[in-house]
Amino acid sequence: MGRPGAEDALAGAALGWTPQSAPARPGPPTGSPRPAAGGGRHARRKTPESAAGSSSGRFLLRAAVVTAALTAVGAVLGLVRDQILARYFGAGAETDAFLVAWTVPEFASTLLIEDAMALILVPAFSRALARRPVSLFGDPVRALVRATLPRLVLAVAAVSALLVALAPLLVAALAPGLPDPRLAVDCTRLTATCVLSFALAGYCSAALRAHGSFLPPAAIYVAYNVGIIGTILVLREPFGVRAAAAGVAVGGVLMVLVQAPSLVRELRSRPVPKEEPKPVPAGDGRLLVLGMIAPVIVFALTRQSQILIERFLASPLPAGAISHLNYAQKVAQMPMILSLMLCTVSFPVVARALAAGDAEAARRRVERDLLLAAVVVLIGASTVVAAAPQMVELLFQRGAFDASDTAATAAVMRVYALGLLGQTMVGALVRCYFSAARPLWYPAAAMATGLLATGLAGAVCAALWGAVGIAGANALGITVTAVMLLLGAHRQSVPIDVRRLGEGLLRLTTAGAWATGAGWLCSVAIGPPVVAVAVAALVVVGVFLLFVACAAKAPEIPPLPRSACRRTPHARRRAASTAAEAPSVGGDVPLDRGQPR
Template sequence: MTLSPVSRDAAAPEPDPVPDAAPPPPAASGHPSRTLARAFGITAVLSVAGSLLGLARDLVLARYFGAGRETDAFLVAWSVPETAAPLLIDSAMPLLMLPAFSAALASRRSPVGPDPHPALPHDPQSVTAAGPVDPVPALVLATLPRLCLLLTLLSSVTWLGAPSVVALLAPGLHDPALAVTCTRFTATTVFFFGLAGYLSAGLRAHQHFTAPAAVYTAYNTGILITVVLTHGSLGIRAAALGVAVGSLLMVVTVLPAFHRRCCRLTSLKRRPGADRSLAAVTLSLQALVPVVAFALTRQSQVYIERYLGSGLPSGTISHLNYAEKVAQMPMAIAVMISTITLPLIARAMAEGDTERARDQVEKDLVLVSAITLAATAFLVACAPQILALLFQHGAFDAADTSASAAVMRIFSLGLLGQALVGATARPFFSARPMARFADSTPAGGQGTNLSGWIPTAAMGLGLAVTAAVSLLTAPRYGAPGLAAGNAVGITLTAALLLGGLRARGIPVTLTRVAARLSRLCAAAACATGAALCAAHFAGPDPLPVVLLVGSVTVVVFGTTAWLFGVHELRAPLLALAGRRGKA
């Protein structure tokens, strides 16, 4: 889909007969807020579909395997894709490659003089032997082969080191041999996730969101089909095999769109100027290392849970997993807003327009917080009913529901911190791309050279708090104690990142943002109280409780947020209403 006029870079314009005149931009398809709303709508539908399939995946796992030793063993192996997904799809790869692709597009559309990278009528990737280099295929040629080699090496090391990985992550696990076998299946995700993340970043930079939004739909479809077909013969190993199959389907989903929209991969080697394309791109480890360090540090919260949970009664890791997977679904949808707007922020920072970047970041923070806090009120009010409705079938019994509900309620208190970390971390990396071009000029407002390390430092402090709280509370409270450590640590990280945005070069008005967040928290408190009352009077059947509490939460939260003056919610709602009115 096309989000804005800048996406014409992915298409082949007609050659301009006047050398000194740039081709006119196409007419805008609508107001920017409406195009953003359309992008969010399509991405939301596909992301919700992926989340629902992920929920179905967890339902199948709960039905067939419950919450016991085998499931714990698989969840330890699942630490590999759980690390690879945020590192290579959700965080590091977009934060590295999306700004790089945005810089390439900005270089291609340089306003100085004639168009430095004219495209031929039927081959947008072509350049003449004497002409300048098109930066987009130059970037792909310089980065994609090296990335594939690195990912292959990492996958191989993970496969060979599976016993050490299991021993490090869960030394008290009751069935380490099974976990090793599952880890070797999941090791393949390192390669496929990395490739899918790279291709998705390129598509998003070109303002195409449909295929990237569908990757988790493909992933969970692969897991579901594999588990249903092979659980009888392979047991829990079927889930690990399904993870490998699903990661392959991710690449299959985005590769054709990338080839069509961004760069014709089959013509890279034989294109004239390929050698100069490679020389025109400079790769920077100074941009790579902070992003990788942040992603790994953030994922270390899960490592702490698995490490300490392996020494607690069997099923603890499973209860944490089921509760957190459900609680994170609305938060993931909220953070999707910042994923959609990241290309706009990256382009603004690449062009030195810090005011435009600031306005977008502030809007993102309010919208992300509103969705997350409304979800928090809903989850706290009816956690037992949600889990009973979803999982209490087959091997997952009432005791598992009660244990997981206690975890969910405490973990939900940290959802706002989780969402804000996801939304605020992106701007820190948005204007220091991993790749630079020979003809590019530095953009303004990039902050200090050390600003890229602020997210890692903030996450490190939050991680230390997580570990301390978990060590103090887990021996007495078990899984809820681990959830409390997670919530406290990530909330501290979010506060530190909000305070560090100015050091990044984005002049966010912290007092204004803090005022909006405090009003949203007040609205969430009102919604939680109303939802708890509704849950109390709705009766024992979980389905009516969930439906009633959900309705009450939306109405009370929306009304109180409006009364408290959070009018930033008005624009996206009116944009969506306008689209419906024209339909």
Template sequence: MTTDQPLAEIAPAPGAPVPGAPAAEAAAVPAPRPGAAAEPARRGFLAKALGVTALLSAAGSGLGLLRDLLLARYFGANQGTDAFLVAWTVPETAAPLLIEDAMAFLMVPAFSLALVLREERPHGPDPVRQLTRSTLPWLLLALCTLSAGAALGAPQLVELLAPGLADPQLAVTCTRITALAILPFGVAGYLASALRALHAFTAPAVIYVMYNLGILALLLSGHRLLGVRSAAIGVAVGSALMAGVLLLPFARRLRSGGRRRGLSRGAARRLVLIPLALLPVAAFTLTRQAQVFIERYLGSGLPPGTISHLNYAAKVSQLAMTSAILIVTVTFPVVARAMAAGDFEAARDRVEKDLGQAAALVLLGTAFLMACAPALVSLLFQRGAFGPADTSATAAVIRVYSFGLPAQAMIGVMVRPYFCVRPVVRRADTPRAEGDRITWPDWYPVGAMLLGLAVTVAVGVGATPHYGALGLAAGNAAGITTTAALLMRGLVLRGVALRLRRVLGGQARLLAAAVAAAALGWLAARSAAAPLTAGLFGGTTVLLAFAALGALLGAAEVRGPVLGLLARARRPRPVPSPAAEGKSPHGR
């Protein structure tokens, strides 16, 4: 099944002002044109794209969970896994920066603008190819430099991240291996962003399947001989598979522009790089990832195994966010195209809808984690070197982490419009002085993240001496919630003025349903002794209670699907005719 979709015709005029944006930004954003922000022509395209992305991403998440299960089974929670998880900081930082967030923030709007130019000017050199030639060589050079720098500076990096680590040499070795993943990560992120902007979602959704298959292959075959180093080698191998699976689809889409003639070489320069646009995006992604650095730094001074408990808890907690992030992944090109066309009302409507849908999914998952965390951790991890004490510690951290999951999902939805206004390229016919200027609204997400990070540090430093890992998890939840509140209020700076009363009212209804569902699910889980039974009882109770209470409270994201299911269940089944059963009307 494919989700490739021809783009609707878009042809905005340059130089028009942007509603709600500073005057300095007006020339950098094209003006709206009737029909400019139209949805893709094919009905149900977003639903189909979401379905394909969800299926493949669920497969990748399942393999990732299996990867963590094998890590727990083979190596438990000790100084060896702590050393690997410090090295894991490299791919954990590189993935958001080069695949999930920063690269998408930069390249999806850039390719969207290139597609606008491709549609409005069908003759002459292809703007998509011109964009690729202008950006990809510089990206490869930067990635090679970063990879080499991380490998050579591994001892200093480990000392900076975890000065109290019991086995720093093992962490240095693993860090040098995982540093090799930076180059293919960046290539995969670039190609995936381009393909999504071109409305091709199948190949980008496969990348984490390939990544985790590479890690699993090395874990299964090398854990006895190489120990935890096998996981580090698997990271490097899996990252190469990620980039490899995208090369052919990208080449095919690039060729689809065809050979174009009719313009001189000078006129072909339709897109101009804005190097300074990289800075706010990279700074935001790094400051967001800095929460992990803080946890590793403070956790390295706690008893051995603490970093491992935090890691396992984070991996399980993030499963609740998978569906919410999938929504944003599919709808981001729609928001980018709407803002590139100057249709800020359409962008606002899409962001508000995404906030409601993401909140419904993540709050349902949060309620399940609150109710069934001990049963879930015991069922998943408690075997081999992972004992009951590890289960208890990890489950407690999950419950504290869960307080920040709704804010994590909201940030994933809200931060994208901030970076759509100024992509990494501008049209060549916009004024350079205005088009290349980076103003303070470009830095607003970074400031919001820094304030949230300050809250994380303050709570973590104050609570860790008394509560250990739970204090670190509480700091994480408090900091990310602060950032989400600031981003929601500041969207007006980008012309996306959310109707806060409507948005917050919907969030409150969903939150009330989730709190009640978690309480009922916890009571149901306590009534069962076996982890599997407790998880099934508790999970079923949470699902039914959330659906019923959400519908009763009027949460549109819950009520609509529930009423649809009820209507379908009540619909009478058609009685087959005698001919349909292969019989004549006379019974012969």
């Protein structure tokens, strides 16, 4: 059976078309002549549904591109932030103390922005928006905000105050081997204030994404890193590394400010009913019951606990080990962050499809997103492994960050990159479990299993190989979790084809291995770091796509250039002048708008 083009799959998944809602008309048998252009009752007629599907697909593509672009800007600013830290504070005990305090914003961002908050609130707002046109009880969206936002603010404000008060105990638990815990305590008290601002930022992000507004949420890390960088440059002389901790607090406030005006406009977009609205029936409010949100929170906490294990295992190691792990992780995770942008944009689409009972549309959307995310992350991981020393030298080797720090960080970064595909699959697959109204405990159990593997392997490997062994344990644990989530996904609300997806991922991984070898040979043969990184990246991309498209004959890549060609002006004019149409070739995307091949 043939595969649909990328444009058809994107449009069909975005609109949630199914055989019941948009039956595919049978085409002529193989070898039969096509009707003449412009003639016959089989001539193509552009329906409103197909036009809407094309428009929706283009919107998702534009949203993904804008989100990826702003995320890339935020990631670059994050690298600039890390460069400033490395330049002024190096990779010694002072930076280690700050990075222990950095655990608080890392934990808070995962729990309150990236994972738990989004996985709970995006489906809730999506269902409220789906009920909005037919609601007889007032505006479900505003009712959801009234029911959730005040309680959230009170809860996270109390947690923030508790962290400030218990900072000494927290530092002692996170890193018992620090030589100067007082500095870490001061930094932790400053970073603890971000819990409230991150919660508000995550709430705004989830609500805006459900409304189809992706620009402000994508800009939050730009604002965040600008706040940290500016604060370090202004306050580093009198306060030292504490200025970086204060920058976390400033950046958190900026994250809220870049989103709040857009959310207020969205909430005011529907006129307030003249009469007093009746109470909204219990529906989304059930999401706030502990039994409903607990699986998501436990999953997010368990996932982020990998960093706690790393910091705990690295604290007895020689000074700088925590810093080497941190710098390596920040660079190595950039491909994963970019690869998940399409999943972030399409998450509300999947949630709405499931709210409408259209599991088939959600399946098509999720399967394509998983493969495209794997393509991006494997290309990035191959480049990282191939040119890690040159990347670290180019980014960090200046000031207090010397050649020995470069070598140690590059070794850790290469091992971290082995787990990037697992990190991406976990981030993408978990949406299959949490898109529906009833989150499940299986993802949390899978994450706990992976965390146990990380801890056991890390305890052994840290004694043998130091920070490199800790990075290897991280890669092992997250891969175990990814495999468990993949094997269990077909039983969930989005019944993906696990066998077909697994075969595609295996082909892509093989291509990544070949591309890594080719890129490494080029990076070794070229001297200047900037040239070596650029050439290695180009070679990796070329070899990867060539292997997948030609040698492995994987179906994940060919639809992409065909889709790009169909977007050119010449192709659009040709399509507009051709009224006849061949039958649809994609049985898994029953669209009434097939394209001639």
